[in-house]
Amino acid sequence: MNFTDFFANRSSVRAFSDKEISAETLEKLISASSHAPNTGNMQLYSVIATLDPEKKKQVAALHFNQPAALGCSILLTFCTDTRRFEKWCEQGKTESSLNNFGGFFMSMMDACLFAQQFVTLAELEGLGTCFLGTVAYDVKGFSKLLGLPQGVVPLVGLAVGYPASPAKPSDRLPIEAILHYETFSDYTPEDIERFYAEKEALPENPKFISENNKETLAQVYAQVRYPKHLNEKIETDYADILGFKTKK
Amino acid sequence: MNFTDFFANRSSVRAFSDKEISAETLEKLISASSHAPNTGNMQLYSVIATLDPEKKKQVAALHFNQPAALGCSILLTFCTDTRRFEKWCEQGKTESSLNNFGGFFMSMMDACLFAQQFVTLAELEGLGTCFLGTVAYDVKGFSKLLGLPQGVVPLVGLAVGYPASPAKPSDRLPIEAILHYETFSDYTPEDIERFYAEKEALPENPKFISENNKETLAQVYAQVRYPKHLNEKIETDYADILGFKTKK
Numbered sequence: 090m091n092f093t094d095f096f097a098n099r100s101s102v103r104a105f106s107d108k109e110i111s112a113e114t115l116e117k118l119i120s121a122s123s124h125a126p127n128t129g130n131m132q133l134y135s136v137i138a139t140l141d142p143e144k145k146k147q148v149a150a151l152h153f154n155q156p157a158a159l160g161c162s163i164l165l166t167f168c169t170d171t172r173r174f175e176k177w178c179e180q181g182k183t184e185s186s187l188n189n190f191g192g193f194f195m196s197m198m199d200a201c202l203f204a205q206q207f208v209t210l211a212e213l214e215g216l217g218t219c220f221l222g223t224v225a226y227d228v229k230g231f232s233k234l235l236g237l238p239q240g241v242v243p244l245v246g247l248a249v250g251y252p253a254s255p256a257k258p259s260d261r262l263p264i265e266a267i268l269h270y271e272t273f274s275d276y277t278p279e280d281i282e283r284f285y286a287e288k289e290a291l292p293e294n295p296k297f298i299s300e301n302n303k304e305t306l307a308q309v310y311a312q313v314r315y316p317k318h319l320n321e322k323i324e325t326d327y328a329d330i331l332g333f334k335t336k337k
Numbered sequence: 338m339n340f341t342d343f344f345a346n347r348s349s350v351r352a353f354s355d356k357e358i359s360a361e362t363l364e365k366l367i368s369a370s371s372h373a374p375n376t377g378n379m380q381l382y383s384v385i386a387t388l389d390p391e392k393k394k395q396v397a398a399l400h401f402n403q404p405a406a407l408g409c410s411i412l413l414t415f416c417t418d419t420r421r422f423e424k425w426c427e428q429g430k431t432e433s434s435l436n437n438f439g440g441f442f443m444s445m446m447d448a449c450l451f452a453q454q455f456v457t458l459a460e461l462e463g464l465g466t467c468f469l470g471t472v473a474y475d476v477k478g479f480s481k482l483l484g485l486p487q488g489v490v491p492l493v494g495l496a497v498g499y500p501a502s503p504a505k506p507s508d509r510l511p512i513e514a515i516l517h518y519e520t521f522s523d524y525t526p527e528d529i530e531r532f533y534a535e536k537e538a539l540p541e542n543p544k545f546i547s548e549n550n551k552e553t554l555a556q557v558y559a560q561v562r563y564p565k566h567l568n569e570k571i572e573t574d575y576a577d578i579l580g581f582k583t584k585k
Contacts, residue, residue, distance in 0.1 A: 090338075092461040093369040096454065101374055119516050121341040123509045125453060126349055126468045129562055130536075132510050137517045144519055168521075173514065174558075176529045181555025184565075190575065190583065191568025194473060198493060201449030202468075205373060206344065208450075209457050213340040220374045220450075225442060236520035245446060261371045262380050266421065268367050269385045271392055272484035273416075281424045288378075307429025310422075314377055317432075320439025324581070327438065333572070334582035335438065 096209075098258045102217025103157040105250030110162040110216065112140075118210050125206035133187070133196030134203050135170040137235045138163055151230050152246060157219040161248035166224065166231060167204045169196035172240030193242070193331050200244055211249060217256065221246030226319060228326040242330055260288050344457075346506045350465025351405040353498030358410040358464065360388075363497075366458050373454035381435070381444030382451050383418040385483045386411055399478050400494060405467040409496035414472065414479060415452045417444035420488030441490070441579050448492055459497060465504065469494030474567060476574040490578055508536050 115138065123132065139148045140163055148166070149158035158164060171192045175185035187195070208218045224231050224243045231243040266284040276284075285306075288294070294306050301313050311317075321335075328335045363386065371380065387396045388411055396414070397406035406412060419440045423433035435443070456466045472479050472491045479491040514532040524532075533554075536542070542554050549561050559565075569583075576583045 093365050093458060096458060097369040097372050099372055116512055116516070117341050120512045121345040123512065123515060124345050124347055124506065126456065126466075128470055129558065130507060130509075131558065131563075132515060135515050135517055135521065137519070137521060139519060141519055170515075173510075173524055173529070173532070176524050176526075177533055178555045178559050180526060180529055181553035181559075183553065183556040183559045186559040186563050186565040186568055189565070189568050189572050191473070191571030194571055194575065195470070195563075195568075197445060198449055198470075201446055202453040202456075205450040205453035206457065208374065209454065210340060210344060218374075222376055222443070222446075225439070238521065238523055241521060258372065259378060261378075262421075264364055264368045264371065267371060267380060267383050267418075268364070269383060271385070271387060271389055273383065273385060273486065273489060275486055276421055276424050278424075278428060281421070281428055284421070285425055305429035305431065307426045308431040310377065310379065311426050311429075311431045311434040315379075315434050315443075317434040317437070320434055320437050320443075323439030323442055324437050327442065328581065333576065 098256070099212055100256040100258045101219040102250070102252045102256055103219050103248075104253040105160045105162060105217065105248075106253050108162070108251040110249060110251070114214065115163060118207055118214065121210055122203055122207040125202045127199040127202060128195040131174055131195075132199060133169060133171055133174060133192070134200035135168045135173070135241060136203075137166040137168065139166070147234055148246075151227050151234065152221050152223045155221065155223070157248040158221060158246070160250070162250035165247040165249060166235060167200050167244050167247065168237060169193060169200050169242045169244060170240065171196050172238060175240055188240070190331060190333055197244060204245065204247065208247070215251070216249055217252035219248045221248060225323045228330060232330075242327070260291060346504070347460055348504040348506045349467040350498070350500045350504055351467050351496075352501040353408045353410060353465065353496075354501050356410070356499040358497060358499070362462065363411060366455060366462065369458055370451055370455040373450045375447040375450060376443040379422055379443075380447060381417060381419055381422060381440070382448035383416045383421070383489060384451075385414040385416065387414070395482055396494075399475050399482065400469050400471045403469065403471070405496040406469060406494070408498070409467075410498035413495040413497060414483060415448050415492050415495065416485060417441060417448050417490045417492060418488065419444050420486060423488055436488070438579060438581055445492060452493065452495065456495070463499070464497055465500035467496045469496060473571045476578060480578075490575070508539060
């Protein structure tokens with residue numbers, strides 16, 4: 090098997106077959122994924138697995154009932170978890186040093202590396218996955234529904250299941266857009282034009298622009314798909330949970 | 338090949354042979370890794386590759402001259418990058434919506450998923466890697482040395498090379514510590530004791546405790562390895578770069 094080819098042709102899967110994932114398979118994948126690198130081997134993360142059909146409907150509703158969330162076999166929610174470390178510190182006669190943005194930073198990294206290792210192992214097992222960034226739009230709703238206490242913060246969802254059809258790889262920026270040798274080479278207007286040319290030429294995008302009554306694809310991204318007010322709500326919600334102040 | 342066994346027995350590599358990684362191999366791995374999942378296919382990351390021996394000494398110095406940083410073939414620095422998107426927005430007649438914590442949150446996730454996909458592909462290629470969390474202790478120093486402009490924030494380093502010897506897997510928490518079904522099951526004192534029993538019983542740890550004149554392993558972690566004042570510096574430094582206010 091040529092791994093670079095395999096992973097260069099992967100893609101997220103949003104439509105799943107009815108086949109269920111066994112608890113044994115889930116646990117085998119979670120257990121192996123926990124060997125992903127992490128900060129000082131503290132493993133500052135937890136994952137909540139939603140299997141119960143009723144609960145899945147509730148979690149999927151917070152994900153705006155996206156088809157991937159409704160149709161998957163298992164819905165996972167990856168969380169930062171500095172609580173376990175804090176409890177260990179309490180029992181070990183010391184105060185936790187991670188109840189701050191630095192701790193969140195480390196735990197966010199740990200949780201993401203773990204999540205991506207899970208995605209990779211799931212794909213090698215023939216499963217498909219789709220990250221659901223919608224968690225960030227209702228941090229408090231997810232925390233409440235999943236019973237997350239202080240020190241456990243939801244980051245991202247993952248729909249997991251057997252793919253209904255083979256993955257169709259999506260476009261990526263050319264390597265020169267993301268890889269810089271020695272020092273950062275800043276982007277000229279010509280660079281930007283070249284980097285985004287393939288994406289802008291994709292047949293679905295002119296349709297996407299006109300449906301949204303915009304002039305450019307960047308406007309669709311910045312004004313419709315990822316508008317400022319939603320990103321500012323992410324800031325406010327995480328600030329409330331994490332204790333830092335926002336500029337406003 | 339049994340992938341779950343392979344990745345359950347992986348570990349970070351801190352000692353490398355003299356064999357160099359070719360630019361062709363690096364680019365093949367970066368290119369395939371860019372197919373990792375990311376937010377809305379915006380790929381909000383960049384990676385700086387340090388190959389030049391003189392430059393490597395300078396970057397390694399910021400990593401406190403850790404042997405992995407000094408001895409590796411290539412030093413990578415993974416960064417969030419909302420600048421490319423911002424420039425695209427400018428040219429596309431709109432303001433970027435990602436110049437806030439929400440944008441940083443998304444780009445941090447993108448960068449970590451990309452970095453972990455790189456680690457996985459490198460390991461499948463026979464390479465070894467070691468994440469270097471030391472970037473967070475001198476965000477401004479790394480930014481300056483690597484020439485990072487506004488909108489590009491260094492997150493984590495990665496030492497990459499051919500391993501000097503086979504990896505020796507390290508301990509992990511039992512799966513019940515990290516996987517919660519349906520809702521979060523909070524940790525009882527007995528849970529904490531059970532979860533950390535294997536780690537605390539490792540032969541190196543009593544030595545580690547006595548060398549540091551501490552009573553417990555948790556004290557070594559919270560007071561020596563990851564002390565509060567360093568984590569609070571992370572908060573202050575990222576707050577300066579990202580524009581949010583800290584509590585202090």
